Amino acid sequence: MATSEAGHSADQHAGDAHGHDHDHPDYLAHHFDTPEQQFDSGKLGMWLFLVTEVLFFSGMFCAYAIFRAWRPEVFEGCSQFLNTKLGAINTGVLLFSSFTMAWAVRASQLEEHKKTAALIATTLCCAMVFLGVKAVEYSHKWAMGLLPAGLFSYDENNPHPPGPNWLLYICMPFIVITIGVFLWMVFSWATKAKFQFQCAKPLFFVCLSFFGGVYLGTVLEPKVEDHAVHASADGHADAAEHAEGDPHAEGDSHAEGEAEAAGADEGEHTEEAHEAAPAEEETEEPVIELGSVVPKSGTMVDTSRDLEIQRKLASVEANSAVRDELNALERQDMNASGAITYHQTDDTSNTIAGSEEDVMRRSRAGVFFSIYYCMTGVHAIHILAGIGVLVWLLVRSLRKDFNRNYYGPVDYVGLYWHLVDLIWIYLFPLMYLIR
């Protein structure tokens, strides 16, 4: 979408039967006076589009900033589940692709058609490697249940429950496309359709590089049996201390975490879950958690629903007004019943500080992965869109559409590609390197 407008110029003209007897070259759209005006318009349009893209991501960067400020320990803890090696490789791959893209712009200006096409194809290969690595990262996390808040189901004692082979599912469409391109290549070679063969050949290698990325990812991503590596991903803020050790050494705290996680399940089941959970920790150091907030004595059952909602609101730092109201309400209730059921009123504001051990609870850790999937997912969609326009550009460069006076589309797609790269350069440290 972004760049399709940029290149509206050349093929536009052919269908126009207007009676102007001007000497417009083929690539100059009818409503522009000069190629410079057309180029400037396209470039300004592209820059404006990039501004909207930056603002689009800025919403998620804001969400990131807000939630990281509220729950720094969750972010630091969960960040360890991300494989820094793979992230670094992807960063390198994208940086390199930006370089080949910039070179392609230069080559198209110099009318080096072969080189332009080769460089664009290289850029495409890099994009595919990126996606391949990403596919491994995603599928591995899905298998472990490291999912957005509502679906989060990570279990430290059983981090690799049996489940579908996600990687295969992700690869499926790519396999189909690769086979399709391969058939196209063979067919065009057999029928001696020269231009088609010219297009299909680089595209086949582009498709293959996705599997190169997948291979790279699987080699570097820890194996399922390899528990020792997972220790570093155990989600404790101070995980570095026992990064080399066996995660189950801390079996007790894990069991607690387990119970907590179970307690944090869907609202209806909360009560039973809590009843079932070992209560030692609860009584010693009660911590009000979302979803686990259920009155323990019968005194507050009447208002429990309202209170629960209020409490959810109150656990968010900014809602000071709600919290005040809630505190008042509780005090009222205690007075009325004469029984003080909640002595941890102040803890609503303290849930964030000093609760390292429950970082990996479903209700808390999920938000990191929510933001992770939103940001990297939207970024991946941008990569996919970039692949789309790059393929279009590859075909056009093989058709020798570009020359020293008309190379706008290459330039605009280049700008877009650099932005996608740049966003990843921000995402990588913010997600992978925050420990």
Next chain:
Amino acid sequence: MSAGKISSGSEIDDPGYPTPEENYLTNSKGLLSWIFTLDHKRIGVMYLVGVSVAFLVAGLLAIGIRLHLMSPDGWFLETGAVKAITGDKPTNDVYNQVFTLHGAIMVFLFIIPSVPAALGNFLVPIMLGAKDVAFPRLNLSSFYLWMFGAFFFISALLASGLDTGWTFYTPYSTTSNTSVILATSGAFILGFSSIFTGLNFIVTINTMRPPGMTWFRMPLFLWATYATSIIQVLATPVLGITLLLLIAERTMHIGIFDPQYNGDPVTFQHFFWFYSHPAVYIMILPAFGVISELISVHSHKRIFGYRFVAYSSIAIALLGFLVWGHHMFTSGMSPVTTIIFSALTFSVSVPSAIKVFNWLATMYKGSISLTTPMVYAIVFIFLFTIGGLTGLHLGTLATDQHLHDSYFVVAHFHFVMVGGTLVAFLGGVFHWWPKMFGKMYSEKGGIASAALVFIGFLVTFLPQFILGSRGMPRRYATYDPEFQTLHVASSIGSLILGLGLFVALFVLLKSLFSKERAPANMWGGATLEWACTSPPPFYNFQRAPAVDDPYDFTDIVWDSVSERYVRVEPERKLAPEEQPAHAGE
């Protein structure tokens, strides 16, 4: 493919009566020539039809709301005819869905694209003396995105409705069992339509101005469009990501906005209003541009304080980004934040007031013709002033505590959006109708519609100020009997308003069948669109037109023989070869 044939005869340049075969409406025929057109004028006309249909639907929903509120326990939605459609849904749920769809359709499908997309598409390139916008294909795709978004809204309506209010506040929007995802997807797509339109206009105005048209020789409509486009490009993406996150919240429970998963609903409000406050300027700024043109042309007097009017558009656009918090004074922000937002909110009233004063000063000692567009412009000034001033009550922290979420807000919003934008849109349509279709409507009918709209509007919304200040909350399907008199008055007013709008529609449609053709310069305007024929030819101008001061009316006089405005001096036209190659700064 929009293939055009333009004979190179000299009659096309004669600003008199065009031969009907040679304008943009007739240069190619058939449905396909419209569906695949890249001509900005046809796209403008398609938008005009589209937004009018959306307005009709949302307007009928509004009438439904008002009729329901005739009785304290609700009347209209309980009647058998409505029950036949809604089935056994509880009446109050139906009411919630009706007001939600009224708001959502009006905001996303009508007001936002009304002036910029419909009138703007038609006028921006012509006012610039250009052949088209910078990216004609993107322009067409904007229109189809609009259609696509509208399709989503209709499917939401048909699926299970929508009852969150047009603001989609969490946590209700994450739990409501109506088609929130369909509607938000629609709004998301409409957002992109709006972004692409804005982007197109910015580039067009930046790079395609003709030689001689410096920034300060641009018609004020272009300034307003430019300011609007800036907001569209800068604010809409934030709405896009907000709605995307909302969809993710509903489907995957990402826990960003939903307190059930540790999310924060106030964050949603911040995100939403960061777009939606600037969005009200997307709605009103183009209306300011229309009014600046209307007042100046129909007073036959140079606009007073051109630079102030131009700069105030930009000032509103930029200040508009800093005031979103005034929607959340009661949502639990810190006191310091509310004070800052309140102060910033007041600052926006300064550029708005500058505009009103400049319009009044333009009319002062002007030679005013009370034509239909002028009557609408005057109605606009009156209603917008009330709408703007009541905004100050809501921007004040203390009074907002009382007025928040009451009918006072409803009345304020409608004074600005209906009394402001809709009236300006109608005024603009009446003003440029002869240019668009080459046909003149009945002035009597036009003025009658303006009068009915004015009276109907006041009867509808003045009582709502009183209702609100007495404590009637918005969005309620039933109310205390003490409010009935005012509610009934408001409902009757809405019927008068509806009648006025139908009269306007009738007058305009009827003109299409009249044989008489409108002259090129219907009102004696000096901007470039009046220099080409009515309707304009396919490429707008055969030769690049000479750029003059857009508000210099001294050369333009009424010629009583030919019954139209003519320039007394022969125009100083530059031959094409004398033109500099590229529009400079």
